[in-house]
Amino acid sequence: MTHPDIYSDIKNLAPQIAYFSMEIGLRVDIPTYSGGLGVLAGDTIKAAADHELPFVAITLLYREGYFKQHLSEKGEQSEEPVRWNPDDLLIELDQITITVEIGSSQIALRPWLYIVEGCDGGQVPVFFLDSDLPENSPQERHLTAQLYGGDRRYRLSQEIILGIGGLRLLSALKIRNILNFHLNEGHAALLTLELLKRYQRDIEETWDPDQVWDFERVRNHCVFTTHTPVPAGHDRFDYQLVEELLGDYIPLSVLKRFAGHHDLNLTTLALNLCRHTNAVSKCHRDVSTLMFPDHHIKAVTNGVHSTSWTNAEFQNLYDHYLPGWRRDNFLLRNAIAIPDDELFAAHQSAKQRLLHHIKEKTGTILDPEILTIGFARRATPYKRATLLFSQPDRLRHITQYYGPLQLVLAGKAHPHDEPGKQLIKDIFRTREQLSDLIKIVYLENYDMELGKLITGGVDLWLNTPTRPLEASGTSGMKAAHNGVPNFSILDGWWIEGWIEGKTGWAIGPPPTGPQVDHESNLLDADDLHEKLEKEIIPIYYNKRPIWIEIMRQAISFNASFFNTYRMLMEYYMNVYSFDPPTRVALGIRENRH
Numbered sequence: 265m266t267h268p269d270i271y272s273d274i275k276n277l278a279p280q281i282a283y284f285s286m287e288i289g290l291r292v293d294i295p296t297y298s299g300g301l302g303v304l305a306g307d308t309i310k311a312a313a314d315h316e317l318p319f320v321a322i323t324l325l326y327r328e329g330y331f332k333q334h335l336s337e338k339g340e341q342s343e344e345p346v347r348w349n350p351d352d353l354l355i356e357l358d359q360i361t362i363t364v365e366i367g368s369s370q371i372a373l374r375p376w377l378y379i380v381e382g383c384d385g386g387q388v389p390v391f392f393l394d395s396d397l398p399e400n401s402p403q404e405r406h407l408t409a410q411l412y413g414g415d416r417r418y419r420l421s422q423e424i425i426l427g428i429g430g431l432r433l434l435s436a437l438k439i440r441n442i443l444n445f446h447l448n449e450g451h452a453a454l455l456t457l458e459l460l461k462r463y464q465r466d467i468e469e470t471w472d473p474d475q476v477w478d479f480e481r482v483r484n485h486c487v488f489t490t491h492t493p494v495p496a497g498h499d500r501f502d503y504q505l506v507e508e509l510l511g512d513y514i515p516l517s518v519l520k521r522f523a524g525h526h527d528l529n530l531t532t533l534a535l536n537l538c539r540h541t542n543a544v545s546k547c548h549r550d551v552s553t554l555m556f557p558d559h560h561i562k563a564v565t566n567g568v569h570s571t572s573w574t575n576a577e578f579q580n581l582y583d584h585y586l587p588g589w590r591r592d593n594f595l596l597r598n599a600i601a602i603p604d605d606e607l608f609a610a611h612q613s614a615k616q617r618l619l620h621h622i623k624e625k626t627g628t629i630l631d632p633e634i635l636t637i638g639f640a641r642r643a644t645p646y647k648r649a650t651l652l653f654s655q656p657d658r659l660r661h662i663t664q665y666y667g668p669l670q671l672v673l674a675g676k677a678h679p680h681d682e683p684g685k686q687l688i689k690d691i692f693r694t695r696e697q698l699s700d701l702i703k704i705v706y707l708e709n710y711d712m713e714l715g716k717l718i719t720g721g722v723d724l725w726l727n728t729p730t731r732p733l734e735a736s737g738t739s740g741m742k743a744a745h746n747g748v749p750n751f752s753i754l755d756g757w758w759i760e761g762w763i764e765g766k767t768g769w770a771i772g773p774p775p776t777g778p779q780v781d782h783e784s785n786l787l788d789a790d791d792l793h794e795k796l797e798k799e800i801i802p803i804y805y806n807k808r809p810i811w812i813e814i815m816r817q818a819i820s821f822n823a824s825f826f827n828t829y830r831m832l833m834e835y836y837m838n839v840y841s842f843d844p845p846t847r848v849a850l851g852i853r854e855n856r857h
Contacts, residue, residue, distance in 0.1 A: 277318065277320070277387060277388075277389065278318055278441060279318045279319055279320035279389070279439055279441070279442065280318040280441055280442060280443045280444065281312075281317070281318060281319045281320070281442070281443070281444050281446055281840060282319075282320050282321075282322065282430075282434060282439075282442045282444070282445050282446065283305070283308065283309065283312075283319055283320070283321040283322070283446045283448060284321075284322045284323075284426060284427065284430055284445065284446065284447055284448060284451075284452035284455060285301070285302070285305040285321065285322075285323050285448035285449070285451070285452065286301075286302075286323065286324065286411070286422070286423070286426055286448075286449065286451035286452065287301055287302030287305065287323065287411055288302055288305040288306050288309065288321060288323040288390060289302035289303040289305065289306040289712055290306045290309070290310075290378065290380060290390065291306075291353075291712070292711050292712045292713040293348065293353065294348070294353055294354075294378070295326070295329030295330060295346040295348060295711075296323060296324070296325065296326045296329065296392065296411065297330065297411070297712075298330040298411055298412060298642075298676075299641075299642050299676075300491075300641075300642075300736075300737070300738055300739075301448070301449060301491055303568075303712060303715075303738065304448075304491075304544075304566055304568075304738060305321070305323075305448050306569075307567070307568050307569035307572060307573075307738075307828045308448075308569075308828055308831070308832065309321050309380050309388050309390060310380055310382070310388075310569045310571075310572060310828070311567075311569055311827075311828035311829055311831070311832050312380075312382075312386075312388050312832060313380045313381060313382030313386045313387055313388040314382035314383045314384065314386060314571075314590070314591055314829075315382065315386060315591070315829070315832065316382060316384065316385075316386030316387075317386070317388075317832065317836075319388045320388065320389050320390075320391070320434070320439060320442075321388060321389070321390040321391065322390075322391050322393070322426065322430035322433065322434075322452075323390065323391070323392055323393070323426070324392060324393050324394075324408045324411075324422060324425060324426060325350060325354075325376055325392035325393060325394040325396075325408055326408065326409060326410060326411045327347075327348070327350070327394075327396060327408070327409050328345035328346060328347070328409045328410050328413075329345065329346025329347075329348065329410075329411065330346065330410075330411045330412070330676075331343040331344065331345065331346060331676070331679060332344050332345070332346050332709055333676045333708050333709045333710070334708060334709075335688065335692075335706065335708040337692075338689060338692055338693075339688045339689040339690075339691060339692030339693070339706065340685075340688075340689060341643075341676070341677055341685045341688055343679050345410075350376055350392070350394075353378065354376040354377060354378050354392060355376065355377040355378070356374065356376050356377075357374065357375045357376065357377055358374065360374065360375055360433075360436050360437070361373065361374055361397070362375075362429060362432045362433055362436050363432075364424055364425055364428050364429045364432065365510075365511065365513065366404075366407075366421050366424055366425075366509050367508055367509050367511070369401070369404060371395055371400060371404050371407065371421075371425070371429075372395070372397045372399045372400055373393045373394065373395055373397075373408075373425060373429050373433070374393075374394050374397055375391045375392065375393060375394070375433055375437075376391070376392040376394055377389055377390070377391055377392075378390045378392070383571065383590050383591055384591060391430075391433060391437075393408060393425055393426070393429050393430065393433065394408055395407045395408045395425065396408065396409070407421050407422060407425065408422065408425060412678070416501060416502075416505060417505060417508075417509070419499065419501075420501050420505060420506070420509055421509060422451075423451050423452070423453075423454055423499070423530065424454055424509065424510070426451060426452050426454070426455075427451075427452045427453060427454030427455035427456075427457070427458065428454050428455065428457065428458045430452070430455060431445075431455045431458040431459065431462075432458070442485070443485065443840070443841065444485060444486070444487055444839075444840045444841065445459070445485055445486045445487070446487050446488075446489070446840075447486065447487070447488045447489065447534050447538065448489050448491075449489065449490065449491050449492070450488075450490070450498060450499055450529075450530035450531040450533070450534050451499065451530065452534075453488075453530040453531070453533040453534040453537075454530070454533075455486075456482055456486055456533060456534070456537035456538070457513065457514050457519075457533075459481075459482045459485065459486070460477050460478070460479070460482055460514065460518075460537075461513070461514070463477075463478040463481045463482060464476055464477060464478070465477075465478060477518060479522075479537065482537050483537055483538060483539040484539055484841075486534075486537060486538040486539065487538055487539065487540040487541075487542075487839050487840065488534040488535065488538035488540070488541045488542075489541075489542055489543075489544065489564070490531060490534075490541060490542075490543055490544075490552055490561070491544055491735050491736070492531075492735060493548055493551045493552065493555075493732060493733055493734075493735045494733060494780075495555065498529060498530065498531040499529075499530045499531070500524075500527045500528065500529045500530070501527060501528045501530075502527050502528075503516065503519075503520075503527060503528060506519070506528045522536040522537055523536070531556075532556075535556060535559045540562070540839050541559060541560070541561045541562070542561065542562045542563060542564045542839060543561055543562070543563050543564075543735065544563075544564065544565065544566045544735050544736035544756075545563060545565045545566065545735060545736040545756050545757050545759070545760065546563045546565065546759070546760060547732055547755060547756060547759050547775065548563065548732075548735040548736060548756065549561055549562060549563035551732050551735075562838070562839075564831060564834045564835060564838070564839065565736060565757055565760060565826070565831070566736040566737075566738055566741075566757060566826070566831060567738075567741065567825075567826050567827040567828040567829070567830055567831035568738050568741045568742050568745065568826065568827055568828060569827070569828045570589070570590065570593045570596070570745055570823065570827045570828075570829065571590050572716075573716060573719065573720075573741075573742040573745050573746075574720075574745045574746060575614045575617075575716065575717075575720035575721075575746050576614075577610035577611070577613045577614045577720075578610055578611075578614070578720070578745070578746050578747065580610070581602060581606060581607070581610050582596070582599070585598070585599070585601065585602050586598050586599065591829075592829070593823070593824060593827040593829040593830065594824055594825075594829070594830070595824070596745075596819055596820065596823045596824035596827075597820045597821075597824040598820070599816055599819040599820045599823070599824075600816055600817070600820045602816060602819075604809060604812045607747060607812055607815060607816060608808075608812050608815075610747075611723075611746070611747055611748075611815065612632060614720045614721045614746060615632055615636065615721045615722070615723070616632055617717065617721060618672070618717050618718060618720070618721025618722065619632055619721070621717055622672065622705050622707070625707060626705055626707070628703060628705050630670050630672075630703055630705070631668075631670065634668045634669065634670045635667060635668070635669055635670070635723050635724065635800075635801060635804045635805070636669075636670050636671070636672060636721075636722045636723045636724070637652075637669060637670075637671050637672070637722060637723070637724045637725075637726050637751075638671075638672050638673075638718050638719065638721075638722030638724070638725050638726065638743070638748075639652070639671070639672075639673045639674075639675075639725075639726045639727070639728075640672075640673060640674040640675055640707075640710055640714075640715060640718050640719070640739065641675050641727075641739060642675055642676060642677070642678070642684070643675040643676060643677035643681075643684040643685070643687050643688050644677065644678070644681055644683070644684040644687070645683045645684065645687065645730075646729055646730045646733045646780075647675075647728065647729055647730075648728040648729060648730060648785070648788075649673065649675065649687050649691060649728070650687060650690050650691060650694070651728040651785065651788060651789055651792065652671070652726065652728070652792065653690075653691070653694040653698075654785065654789045655789055655790075655793055656694065656697060656698060658793050659698065659702070659793065660698070660701055660702075662793065662796055662797045662801065663701050663702055664701065666796075666797050666801045666802065667801040667802070667804070667805045668701075668702075669702055669796075669801075670702065670703045670704070670705075671702065671703070671704045671705065672705050672707065672718055672721075672722055673691060673704070673705065673706045673707070674706065674707040674708070674710040674714060674715075674718060675688075675710050676709070676710055688706065691704070691706055692706065715739065715742070716742070719739060719742040719743040719745075719746060719748065720742075720743075720745075720746035720748070721746075722743075722748060723748065723804065724748065724749055724750075724751050724800065724804075725739065725740050725743035725748050725749065725750050725751065725752070725768075726751050726752070727739070727740055727750065727751075727752035727753060727758065728752070728753055728771065728788065728792070729753055729755055729756070730753075730780055730781060730784070731753060731754070731755045731772075731774075731775035731780070731781045731784065732755055732775040732780070732781075733755070733780060734753070734755040734756035734758075735756060736756045736757050737755075737756040737757055737758065738757070738826075740752055740757070740758060740761075741757065741761075741822065741823070741826040741827070743818075744761070744767070744818040744819060744822035744823045744826065745819065745823040745827075747815035747816065747818060747819050748815070748818065749767065749768035749769070749814050749815060749818050750762070750767065750768035750769075750818070750822075751768055751769045751771065751792075751795070751800065752768065752769075752770065752771060753770075753771045753772060753788065754770045754771070754772065754773065754774040754775065755774075755775060757826060758770075759774060760826075761821070761822045761825070761826055763817070763821060765799070765814070766814065766817050766821070767814070767817050767818045767821050767822050768814070768818060769795050769799065769800060771788055771791050771792050771795070772784060772787055772788040772791050772792075773787075
């Protein structure tokens with residue numbers, strides 16, 4: 265494809281939604297993501313391509329990725345950069361160079377392009393901004409090298425590149441018909457400042473300094489999704505650093521008015537300069553509303569891209585019994601009619617593939633007939649990965665007298681998260697203590713490929729976050745797409761998807777408010793072990809038809825709803841605004857009530 269063809273194709277796509285995300289996970293060999301936020305972004309883009317929606321996406325090109333995880337025999341984590349070659353997978357648009365001002369420097373940026381192809385031929389262009397150019401200094405060339413790397417200066421520099429540089433890229437590409445700039449988390453909030461500059465009125469037109477900045481016009485074009493339920497997760501920068509890097513780009517008095525008086529809070533900036541803000545589950549909406557009581561926050565519960573997260577065995581099953589499900593994920597509700605023997609055979613085949621992978625990577629041989637529990641997510645204290653092991657004697661008793669268990673775990677700790685790294689070591693120590701009765705496998709370097717293998721290959725999906733810190737969570741949705749029931753704390757999406765004993769099981773009570781429930785460990789551990797002993801293990805081993813019915817209902821009730829098809833439909837109906845011809849073309853009816 266030549267460059268003129270690229271520009272012509274992008275122009276013909278006529279994007280109207282510009283989706284900005286600090287990380288985007290499209291495929292495992294493009295390692296520009298760390299976890300749930302990036303994978304959610306990638307799934308959103310894939311769904312937009314499936315339905316030929318007018319999207320364009322902007323992110324950064326991380327030549328060193330997030331990191332590759334190595335674990336010692338004692339569970340000690342070490343990291344190394346993920347080396348990959350963008351030339352192998354992306355198209356470098358070397359005819360385009362834009363610049364952003366960071367401090368006293370003009371940073372040159374070049375875009376790389378990846379076209380996401382949908383199931384019916386739809387396309388969404390994704391642009392990756394790269395500062396690794398010869399005209400930049402060695403330090404400047406490294407600004408887009410690492411995802412979530414470096415110090416506060418490095419992080420703010422990246423957010424200037426994403427928000428301000430991303431908007432300038434769209435202008436350079438002559439993409440001018442954007443009706444909605446979608447900020448996926450606050451990392452992209454600085455694009456609102458670039459819009460303020462773009463829409464700035466001449467003082468001689470207004471003779472009023474307050475009227476120079478067209479805040480309402482910016483708001484009308486911007487929407488914001490927040491993913492973080494705790495104050496520490498929202499990026500904040502000291503104004504001294506902001507002045508060093510942004511200079512007089514926007515008067516400090518204007519910035520403080522919308523981004524916070526004490527420091528630059530990117531979430532506050534996004535809340536104030538976007539016309540719509542949504543959380544990523546109903547529970548998260550309630551928490552966010554209490555965190556930001558002066559703002560009206562709605563909810564669009566996350567989903568996953570069904571085709572991407574359904575394993576081959578279940579894809580074949582759905583193609584046979586639910587034709588059309590790849591485009592219309594609501595058809596998964598008809599999984600209720602899939603025969604028992606075929607459903608369980610598909611699961612056992614996926615399980616065998618997981619067990620084969622485990623044997624290849626670790627040498628551990630797991631039994632396909634034993635109830636296998638999966639737990640895979642970022643290793644950090646609030647995820648409580650060791651809750652299952654908090655009563656080792658009781659766990660021994662359960663496996664001896666009620667039925668055997670085997671466990672498959674995975675997850676990276678952030679390089680600077682020492683408590684998270686300690687959690688992994690604790691699991692390895694517990695593995696040795698319980699090795700005479702329970703086989704526990706911890707797989708290193710958790711990524712999208714391994715995530716799909718685990719969520720589709722285990723028998724039961726475990727999730728144990730501290731309430732209410734799970735904004736949404738999506739791994740359990742992926743499990744449901746493969747007929748794997750959830751066994752989870754009532755937080756995030758699971759409050760909406762949980763039907764006790766039908767789609768899975770709850771652990772403990774629902775959250776009672778926005779405060780972190782630090783006292784729940786003992787009660788949750790008791791409930792977890794009680795349900796394993798009295799309900800889950802007996803059903804799996806002694807009432808197989810009931811277990812298969814729960815698998816079927818997980819697909820019918822959960823997979824059919826918690827997907828990006830439904831999620832994007834909600835965004836189009838309730839968040840994005842369009843001119844009348846576009847609304848007609850997209851089949852969106854006006855709400856006249």
